[in-house]
Amino acid sequence: MKELDYRPSKTNAQGGYAERVYEVFRKHLAQSGLRLTSQRRRILDFMLNSDRHLGQEDISQAMRPHGLGRATVFRTLKMLEECGLVNHVSDESGRRRFEVNLERPHHDHLICISCGRIQEMRWPKLEKIQEDTCRKFGFAPQWHRHEIFGLCRDCRKT
Amino acid sequence: MKELDYRPSKTNAQGGYAERVYEVFRKHLAQSGLRLTSQRRRILDFMLNSDRHLGQEDISQAMRPHGLGRATVFRTLKMLEECGLVNHVSDESGRRRFEVNLERPHHDHLICISCGRIQEMRWPKLEKIQEDTCRKFGFAPQWHRHEIFGLCRDCRKT
DNA sequence: GTGACTGCAAATCGTTTGCAAAGCT
DNA sequence: AGCTTTGCAAACGATTTGCAGTCAC
Numbered sequence: 001m002k003e004l005d006y007r008p009s010k011t012n013a014q015g016g017y018a019e020r021v022y023e024v025f026r027k028h029l030a031q032s033g034l035r036l037t038s039q040r041r042r043i044l045d046f047m048l049n050s051d052r053h054l055g056q057e058d059i060s061q062a063m064r065p066h067g068l069g070r071a072t073v074f075r076t077l078k079m080l081e082e083c084g085l086v087n088h089v090s091d092e093s094g095r096r097r098f099e100v101n102l103e104r105p106h107h108d109h110l111i112c113i114s115c116g117r118i119q120e121m122r123w124p125k126l127e128k129i130q131e132d133t134c135r136k137f138g139f140a141p142q143w144h145r146h147e148i149f150g151l152c153r154d155c156r157k158t
Numbered sequence: 159m160k161e162l163d164y165r166p167s168k169t170n171a172q173g174g175y176a177e178r179v180y181e182v183f184r185k186h187l188a189q190s191g192l193r194l195t196s197q198r199r200r201i202l203d204f205m206l207n208s209d210r211h212l213g214q215e216d217i218s219q220a221m222r223p224h225g226l227g228r229a230t231v232f233r234t235l236k237m238l239e240e241c242g243l244v245n246h247v248s249d250e251s252g253r254r255r256f257e258v259n260l261e262r263p264h265h266d267h268l269i270c271i272s273c274g275r276i277q278e279m280r281w282p283k284l285e286k287i288q289e290d291t292c293r294k295f296g297f298a299p300q301w302h303r304h305e306i307f308g309l310c311r312d313c314r315k316t
Numbered sequence: 317g318t319g320a321c322t323g324c325a326a327a328t329c330g331t332t333t334g335c336a337a338a339g340c341t
Numbered sequence: 342a343g344c345t346t347t348g349c350a351a352a353c354g355a356t357t358t359g360c361a362g363t364c365a366c
Contacts, residue, residue: 035340035345056330069348074331094252095330110297119297129284130306138311139268139277146304148288153296193320193365214355227323232356253355 018048021085021102028083039068043076044085044100053089053097053109053118091116092149108146114155121148176206179243179260186241197226201234202243202258211247211255211267211276249274250307266304272313279306 025044029036046062047054060073077098080086088096089109097118106127110119123146134141183202187194204220205212218231235256238244246254247267255276264285268277281304292299 033345037339037346039347067348070330071332071349072347075346078332090248090252094248110292110295110299112297113300119295121291121295123287123291126284126287129281133279133281134268134306134308137268137277137279138314139270139306139308140314141268141306141308142271143308144304144306146302148292148297148299148302150292150297150299150301156296156298191320195321195365197322225323228355229324229357230322233321236356 017103018045021048021100024083024085024102025080028079034079039063039066039072040076040079042066042068043073044080047080047086047098047100053099055091055095055097059098089118089147090145091118108148110148110150110152112152112155113149114151114158117152117154119152175261176203179206179258182241182243182260183238186237192237197221197224197230198234198237200224200226201231202238205238205244205256205258211257213249213253213255217256247276247303247305249276266306268306268308268310270310270313271307272309272316275310277310 021044025040026036028034042063043059046059052058056070056073056077059077060068060070063073077086077088080098080100081088085100085102086098087101088098089111090096091111092113105122105124107120107122110121112118130144131141179202183198184194186192200221201217204217210216214228214231214235217235218226218228221231235244235246238256239246243258243260244256245259246256247269248254249269250271263280265278265280268279270276288302289299
């Protein structure tokens with residue numbers, strides 16, 4: 001998975017990534033006359049410091065000790081999606097899992113139906129074919145969801 | 159979309175397709191000690207005679223005059239998915255739309271975010287690349303969801 | 317007849333919203 | 342002060358389940 005290691009990890013996040021994320025967030029907030037509150041910061045920090053695809057429940061649980069309510073988590077996630085910092089994938093039972101996506105090239109997801117692990121996968125070739133074919137049909141694609149469900153390497157063995 | 163016209167329409171369904179669907183359904187029911195009731199038949203007939211991707215609400219509404227409850231529609235759809243006769247796609251707000259899929263080659267969906275229309279699309283080349291790459295990663299794909307959201311030809315003009 | 321099936325209503329799950337209190341600026 | 346924001350609880354929409362009566366086999 002070396003080729004997917006373009007997202008700064010916790011450590012190198014301090015080297016600029018988090019700052020760039022916050023820059024975008026601040027700009028978005030300012031433009032809409034909104035505020036950067038401690039709650040929003042806490043949620044975003046938690047996401048930045050995680051390398052997993054987080055469910056709303058994961059985030060809410062982590063926020064509970066700080067007194068954050070689920071509603072705030074939902075509201076913040078929606079806001080983060082609106083300004084393009086965050087995306088979501090759905091797992092096989094339809095629950096959403098969120099990821100910070102600034103500056104990350106588009107990628108698709110391989111979702112393990114046994115352990116729930118989500119592996120990321122870049123397929124530029126595939127996206128190209130997709131775009132071209134859509135256009136041929138007169139369809140103007142805006143976004144897509146390409147989620148592949150199956151067994152990951154580890155779960156196959158079991 | 160000529161290439162997608164392999165699914166028997168209402169008229170030629172009488173020429174065998176519906177029968178084959180029922181054969182599978184009957185076998186599944188028998189194996190599990192379940193029964194072919196008028197309700198189940200009505201729902202399946204309705205789906206067979208429609209060429210659209212139907213929402214649960216479409217089906218329930220059509221069944222209401224016959225006294226069917228929503229729960230039965232849900233239960234039957236789940237059962238039809240379990241025996242592989244029916245699949246679902248989700249629209250952009252997460253609602254499910256169902257299609258009868260027996261003997262139909264796998265296809266993906268172009269979903270219009272303006273009018274909700276769903277166009278089907280076969281991409282054997284793309285599926286091949288996908289499978290191969292998954293395997294390279296040690297991932298055993300079982301099914302996937304590839305839904306592309308955008309504007310259809312008609313809605314682009316507006 | 318017996319066990320599966322149905323409709324209904326109540327329950328659940330994830331998510332959204334209304335509101336009064338609290339926080340920024 | 343005047344706005345946004347918050348937590349809570351209630352409201353929501355889609356789906357599920359429990360149950361007493363009904364029906365297919």
